[in-house]
Amino acid sequence: MKMKLAEIAKAINVKNDITAWQDVEVSSVAFDSRALDGGALFVPLSGQQDGHEFVASAFEHGAAASLWASDHEIINQNQPLLVVDDPLTALQELGRYYLHKINPIVVAVTGSNGKTTTKDMIASILSTQMNVTKTFENFNNHIGVPVTLLNMESNTEAVVVEMGMDHFGELDDLSQLVTPDFAVITMIGEAHIEFFGSRDKIADAKMEIVNGLKEDGTLIFNGDEPLLTERAEKIEQESIDFGRQLNNNLYATSVTTTAYSLEFVVNEWPEVTFQVPMIGEYNVTNALAALSVGKLLRVPVKQMKAALSSPDITRNRTEWINGRAGEKILSDVYNSNPTAVKEVLNAFSQAETNGKRIVVLGDMLELGENSNEFHRELASSFDTSKFDEVFLLGHHMKALYDALEDSYHEHVHYFEADDKSSMTAELISLVTKDDLVAIKASHGLHLETVLDGLTR
Numbered sequence: 144m145k146m147k148l149a150e151i152a153k154a155i156n157v158k159n160d161i162t163a164w165q166d167v168e169v170s171s172v173a174f175d176s177r178a179l180d181g182g183a184l185f186v187p188l189s190g191q192q193d194g195h196e197f198v199a200s201a202f203e204h205g206a207a208a209s210l211w212a213s214d215h216e217i218i219n220q221n222q223p224l225l226v227v228d229d230p231l232t233a234l235q236e237l238g239r240y241y242l243h244k245i246n247p248i249v250v251a252v253t254g255s256n257g258k259t260t261t262k263d264m265i266a267s268i269l270s271t272q273m274n275v276t277k278t279f280e281n282f283n284n285h286i287g288v289p290v291t292l293l294n295m296e297s298n299t300e301a302v303v304v305e306m307g308m309d310h311f312g313e314l315d316d317l318s319q320l321v322t323p324d325f326a327v328i329t330m331i332g333e334a335h336i337e338f339f340g341s342r343d344k345i346a347d348a349k350m351e352i353v354n355g356l357k358e359d360g361t362l363i364f365n366g367d368e369p370l371l372t373e374r375a376e377k378i379e380q381e382s383i384d385f386g387r388q389l390n391n392n393l394y395a396t397s398v399t400t401t402a403y404s405l406e407f408v409v410n411e412w413p414e415v416t417f418q419v420p421m422i423g424e425y426n427v428t429n430a431l432a433a434l435s436v437g438k439l440l441r442v443p444v445k446q447m448k449a450a451l452s453s454p455d456i457t458r459n460r461t462e463w464i465n466g467r468a469g470e471k472i473l474s475d476v477y478n479s480n481p482t483a484v485k486e487v488l489n490a491f492s493q494a495e496t497n498g499k500r501i502v503v504l505g506d507m508l509e510l511g512e513n514s515n516e517f518h519r520e521l522a523s524s525f526d527t528s529k530f531d532e533v534f535l536l537g538h539h540m541k542a543l544y545d546a547l548e549d550s551y552h553e554h555v556h557y558f559e560a561d562d563k564s565s566m567t568a569e570l571i572s573l574v575t576k577d578d579l580v581a582i583k584a585s586h587g588l589h590l591e592t593v594l595d596g597l598t599r
């Protein structure tokens with residue numbers, strides 16, 4: 144973004160006189176003084192600490208201006224400060240203003256699983272013929288979405304916005320903020336079910352993404368999910384479905400999978416074979432969602448095929464990386480929930496190896512009162528013929544450990560959540576160059592530290 148403070152002051156109803164700084168130009172927004180580009184507009188947000196404590200540091204690191212909450216006493220009157228009631232609200236209002244100024248096509252993506260991957264695939268497809276801005280990594284909430292909007296360059300033609308939620312009302316707010324032309328729902332799983340109680344309620348919350356959908360907009364949804372099909376039939380806007388069942392608008396045929404790639408044909412283009420360099424048959428479904436958007440925006444199929452053959456995918460989403468001992472690690476440590484774990488284990492079990500298949504799982508969080516049952520149920524994905532060693536970390540994984548002990552004996556290893564170092568040490572002692580390791584846990588377990596131990 145490039146805007147002068149005079150324009151920003153009007154857009155977000157600034158309380159103070161900024162005439163002295165009206166021609167100061169900002170070229171980005173930032174909420175962390177430790178990670179900002181020169182010329183940024185700093186937005187002091189409240190977390191464990193008050194972001195206002197870091198405004199001076201932001202200026203030292205090159206910020207051109209900063210928002211400032213009106214209930215905070217101004218310490219330095221000589222700096223370009225824009226006084227507002229609430230910096231977060233001001234950030235969102237500025238995002239809305241800038242979105243309407245640039246006026247790109249807006250694609251919003253949500254779903255229990257597959258949001259980030261599908262967002263990346265859509266952006267790769269649209270980038271073959273448009274200037275595209277997409278959500279940075281997983282910046283998908285009430286802070287991340289306005290930051291995404293404000294990251295747009297002035298020539299942006301399409302913005303692909305990932306939208307996350309873990310409570311009712313959050314997608315409503317985000318959808319009303321971005322007013323999408325296309326709203327994509329990847330699937331309904333059990334992520335954050337602790338705050339909803341059922342998948343049915345999760346589906347209700349996910350459908351909030353339609354609340355801001357333009358009248359001539361389109362809902363693109365996973366037609367294999369009855370909870371979505373029954374809700375999509377009730378909306379006013381157009382809706383089209385995708386999925387593996389043959390009654391979908393777009394579906395895949397002749398799918399072949401390896402540990403490193405997927406190959407499939409889609410009903411709409413029987414003469415084309417798509418290749419995606421990723422593991423996990425669920426990524427065929429994500430690709431079908433992305434192809435649905437590309438088709439609606441008339442991207443030529445050859446361009447879509449090329450885009451999916453080398454998509455720009457965010458890290459730590461079922462990606463293969465090399466371990467220090469020569470092993471190959473399937474890293475999926477950003478987050479976890481039952482459907483995602485089952486999908487990854489299924490894919491991992493098909494990966495060829497002359498060595499051992501080692502599974503490392505950390506707790507799946509926010510699953511509510513049935514959490515232990517969700518963890519115990521993962522046992523159905525295990526078989527000593529598929530996986531040779533199992534490492535489990537965290538309080539809830541004890542339920543899975545108890546379920547596997549009789550079949551795995553000394554080949555199942557349990558560790559408390561605060562004992563990652565012991566698990567890492569035992570893993571390192573066990574792994575050899577021919578082995579494959581799959582590693583997955585909820586964000587809160589921070590298994591990336593175990594990954595570091597295996598790769599550094």
Ligand SMILES: CC(=O)N[C@H]1[C@@H](OP(=O)(O)OP(=O)(O)OC[C@H]2O[C@@H](n3ccc(=O)[nH]c3=O)[C@H](O)[C@@H]2O)O[C@H](CO)[C@@H](O)[C@@H]1O[C@H](C)C(=O)N[C@@H](C)C(=O)N[C@H](CCC(=O)N[C@@H](CCC[C@@H](N)C(=O)O)C(=O)O)C(=O)O
Binds near residue numbers: 174188290
């Ligand atoms: C408010 C904020 O910025 N938080 C970030 C901060 O967390 P923390 O509370 O520790 O901040 P501090 O108290 O340390 O500092 C307060 C502020 O001061 C800034 N600051 C600090 C020190 C300093 O030297 N200079 C500074 O400027 C600091 O930046 C704070 O602004 O730091 C964490 C570590 O970097 C960040 O992770 C944290 O960011 C929060 C989580 C955030 O929301 N970031 C968004 C940009 C974002 O989109 N993050 C996504 C994850 C979003 C997510 O969890 N999505 C859910 C679904 C939606 C759930 C929704 N209900 C929700 O609440 O999010 C999902 O399941 O996907 C990401 O990071 O991937």
Ligand SMILES: Nc1ncnc2c1ncn2[C@@H]1O[C@H](COP(=O)(O)OP(=O)(O)OP(=O)(O)O)[C@@H](O)[C@H]1O
Binds near residue numbers: 255256425479484487
């Ligand atoms: N369509 C899908 N169906 C089921 N599981 C999926 C699907 N797509 C991805 N996954 C699983 O979810 C994990 C996270 O994928 P991705 O980051 O794309 O989803 P996300 O919705 O952004 O997740 P999060 O909300 O945790 O960031 C993958 O590594 C895989 O285990």
Ligand SMILES: C[C@@H](N)C(=O)N[C@H](C)C(=O)O
Binds near residue numbers: 478586587
């Ligand atoms: C990323 C964040 N919203 C999230 O999903 N947290 C869960 C509980 C986790 O820690 O994995």
